[in-house]
Amino acid sequence: MLHLPEESLTDNHTPKKIVLVLFHNDFRVNDNATLEHAATLASSNQGRLLLLYASSLTNTDKQKTWSKAYHFDEMGFARQQFLAESLADLDESLHHLGNKLLYLPTDSLSTDNSLSKIDTFTQLCHLIEQQSVTDICVSRTADYAQNQAYAALQVRFPQISWHSQPTTTLFTAMPTKDLPKSFTQFRKQVESNYDLLNGDNDLTVTPMPKFLPPLPDDMISNSVFFYQAQTFDKHAQQEARFKGGETSASAHLTDYFNSEAPSNYKTTRNALDDWTHSTKFSAWLANGSLSVKVLLNRLRQYERDVIANESTYWIWFELLWREYFYWYAMNHQQKIFLFQGISSQKPMTRSDKKLAQQRLQQWQTGTTPYPIVNACMHQLKSTGYMSNRGRQIVASCFIHELGLDWRYGASYFEQHLIDYDVASNWGNWQYLAGVGADPRGCRQFNLVKQTEQHDPNGIFIDKWQGKGIS
Ligand SMILES: Cc1cc2nc3c(=O)[nH]c(=O)nc-3n(C[C@H](O)[C@H](O)[C@H](O)COP(=O)(O)OP(=O)(O)OC[C@H]3O[C@@H](n4cnc5c(N)ncnc54)[C@H](O)[C@@H]3O)c2cc1C
Structure with missing residues (x-):
């Protein structure tokens, strides 16, 4: 034969x-x-x-x-x-x-x-x-x-x-004909054309393959390319709850929607530190360990089974921000990295290079004259995470109080954020620097007022040593 x-x-x-x-x-x-x-x-x-x-x-x-x-x-x-x-x-x-x-x-x-x-x-x-x-x-x-x-x-x-x-996204193609200039216009158009949150059907998700075809034969024995898991020094570990990977993402999805946190999200989301005060899905969403469609389906289920209120709506609202910045980055390509962003004017910065360098270093190391900023920066360096309010505060300080080129701030975030995402990071920085999608122009946060409002008893500042090590 x-x-x-x-x-x-x-x-x-x-x-x-x-x-x-x-x-x-x-x-x-x-x-x-x-x-x-x-x-x-x-x-x-x-x-x-x-x-x-x-x-x-x-x-x-x-x-x-x-x-x-x-x-x-x-x-x-x-x-x-x-x-x-x-x-x-x-x-x-x-x-x-x-x-x-x-x-x-x-x-x-x-x-x-x-x-x-x-x-x-x-x-x-x-x-x-x-x-x-x-x-x-x-x-x-x-x-x-x-x-x-x-x-x-x-x-x-x-x-x-x-x-x-x-x-990566809820929509397979841009859900609006052209990219609206502002998030509000984008949201309104999306909500009038698609009812992803309240529509009859869940979003379609792709089933996991039952098995995968094998590697080429000569690769099976060639371990040079195999991924080698790394071990990390225990002392240096980030907050244990942010554990990377689909398994942890899925566990967090279950825990979060089994709790009451979603029904209070809108009132708690601006807190600077607590685990349950915002969803904490960003890091898993950013590297794709969590599918945004699976997340939205779980939110829909929560609205059906537990409660649908302003807070649960607001989780969807924030996911639309993520969506907006994705299409914004797709649309504006390398412009999201330009100093003048998508606007026609460059923002003002400090011209004295030496002073700028010194201020940049103070900001990075959390040694500025602003305890709330320092605390947030220490939190970022040690955990890789910072709340949305914290990000707004430190970015506003970077741009306005310190007068620095916002791109250095965005790059530093890129280096440290565990949820770093090109579109969300550079889009938000541009927005705050007044060279992006904000119709109101540059936004400056009053650091004293922010501290009174979000850390009235100085607990956050103490925890993250915003006044320096005593
Ligand atoms: C200067 C600056 C830089 C930022 N850089 C990033 C980044 O690199 N990666 C990133 O994922 N987010 C970024 N954000 C947006 C936001 O701060 C984080 O998504 C949020 O703090 C993550 O925590 P959470 O998952 O608990 O958010 P939640 O408040 O629970 O929000 C739910 C989800 O909505 C999305 N979302 C919420 N707010 C925004 C927003 N403003 N823009 C885009 N998506 C949003 C996120 O996917 C988030 O997980 C940035 C914001 C600012 C002001």
Whole structure:
């Protein structure tokens, strides 16, 4: 009897697909249309599936010059830890489904053991060539630098088929004809055209794949690319409740909606510190460990089963802010990083470079003359999180009291926030700097009044040593 190689028996003369998924802010297996699409593509003719996270695809020299211009050194500790936990959890889920997470670090030594470093983009190109990848699947993103990297890959590998799926937003395409100039106009148009909160049906979510096609054979034994879980020093751990990953996101979703917190959200959301006073979903939403559609469906269920009031409506309202900034970033592309933003005028800043440098440092280290600002900045550095009110206060101080270029503030947030999201971060900073989507122009918060209102007994300032270490 003739023995054909296994490959020819199974492929019916169609070459096997080698499908590569580039994870980016879609770190989950539930409701992940990108993963599901990739799995379907690869299993259609017993193809192979590569599931990869590349830590920074935007590290090429060309992109460094503009996107990294304001960046401080590297990711803050809390953000690193949250990311590492998220990837470890994703790896475990992929493992259960029959595959594994591959990982490309920011820089790695070249394979010939010379000490020259290769950037992530180049490493990825080598992998694509080595594995003869036929298809690449990604989630749509408003991250301009990431999209630039995708465009560069498409130029480099024109033969590869690209597939991009919406996984980040409630709407698969912009829900308004043009992007309205203000959030209020956006919200009104969305609410009059779509009834996602109160409509009869839940939002459709993508089922988790039952299994995943395997890695290419030569990769199974090649552990160089396997994601290695990191361990962290216990003393330096962020607030334990912010644990990265889909498993923790799902547990938090259950806990939050099993509590009374959603029914009081509107009255508590401006608190500076307490865990239950706002939803705390942002970090999991930002890296995609939690699907916003799953979250909205759970909110709908809460409204059906428990209560529908102004507070539950306000959670939806805030999710619409997230949505607005996503489409804002998609629409304005690299303009979200410009000093003058989308406006025609540059804001005022302090011209004395030395003084500006000194003030920047005071702000970062929480040693400004403003205890409330210092407390918030200490909280950010140690936990990777700051309340929305805190962010407004420190950003307003940065722009108005300290007179600094808002982009340095946004970059510092980028470095430290565990919920860092390109669109929400740069969009909110622009808004507060008066060069974005705020029809009222620049907003200045009165720091004394804010302190009286949100920390009347100085508990928050004491906890986070806003007056310095005594
Ligand atoms: C200067 C500045 C920078 C910011 N940077 C980020 C960022 O990088 N990533 C980020 O997710 N949010 C950012 N925000 C928005 C907001 O502060 C956080 O989303 C919120 O504090 C997260 O906590 P929470 O999940 O408890 O929010 P909740 O008050 O419970 O809100 C529920 C959800 O709605 C969304 N949301 C709420 N407020 C906003 C808003 N103003 N803009 C966009 N989405 C919102 C978030 O997804 C949030 O999880 C920023 C705000 C400011 C003022």
